[in-house]
Amino acid sequence: MSITEDMICFSLYSAARATAQAYRRLLAPWSMTYPQYLVLAVLWTEGDQTIGSLGEAMQLDSGTLSPLVRRLERDGLVTRTRDADDERVVRVRLTDAGTALRAELAPIHKKVAEIAGVGDRQHRELIAELREITARLHES
Amino acid sequence: MSITEDMICFSLYSAARATAQAYRRLLAPWSMTYPQYLVLAVLWTEGDQTIGSLGEAMQLDSGTLSPLVRRLERDGLVTRTRDADDERVVRVRLTDAGTALRAELAPIHKKVAEIAGVGDRQHRELIAELREITARLHES
DNA sequence: CTCAAATCAATTGTGCACAATCTAACTGCG
């Protein structure tokens, strides 16, 4: 067994890249990336967001989200408008085109889980474990 | 529970970024990144490599590794030399400085595992599960 | 009411990930 294979972090690193790759392949027809898909998923299920609220949901900062959301706007899937009451805030909202994609794209995350072969029970346990690890790393 | 939280892939994505962040903090004194650390780890434990063998170990292509190894060379940790017998091949070798770092840096991956709170038994099971998932995603 | 501090997003700079393309070098078939 090589050095990398016994490292928990390498397994995570590797698995995360493999899932990104699976999404890339499935999302290719729409030229969409996995982080972009996540932003749409948040908008579909939780309605309008701000850059800040997206950052909270995905644990990403504006350095990542600002250009990402700009690309979604460029592709006609969302609009970005400064909040009238607080000009610092940018409101991100789905366009009709962005809303319409939900029917086609929403099932993709289930398909990836299926390909990964994570059954429902194992699924929940694994997620719980990963979330614990993430939380402990953030605490430290 | 928000949309993102029930996605296996988001958990992976999130956990992988959290571990990268832990490494970033621990490696900051040496201005080194996690992928750079991985390359050194392979060199420490398995001796001289080529760009191709590193790519096989880490599942990365030359588009990622070429500039990464160039930065390690710039920082004086490795040398890159064309193989005399086959000029296409680049041999990557630790310098004395790169070798010397092993004593200081090798323990870091255990420290990260400790912070993540993965005990030895859970450790192995989790790694096995992640590796299965990765393999299934690559097969598809 | 004013100004200092806090907040929100954008920007800048570095590095990784990966697809696609390119070049040089090697291999082997005919």
Add this chain to the structure above:
DNA sequence: CGCAGTTAGATTGTGCACAATTGATTTGAG
């Protein structure tokens, strides 16, 4: 031998991740 096909690595271009800084706006203490 000679050239077609393969291989190794580098390069280019796009996008993400994140630290650090900046700029504009809002808030709150005095």
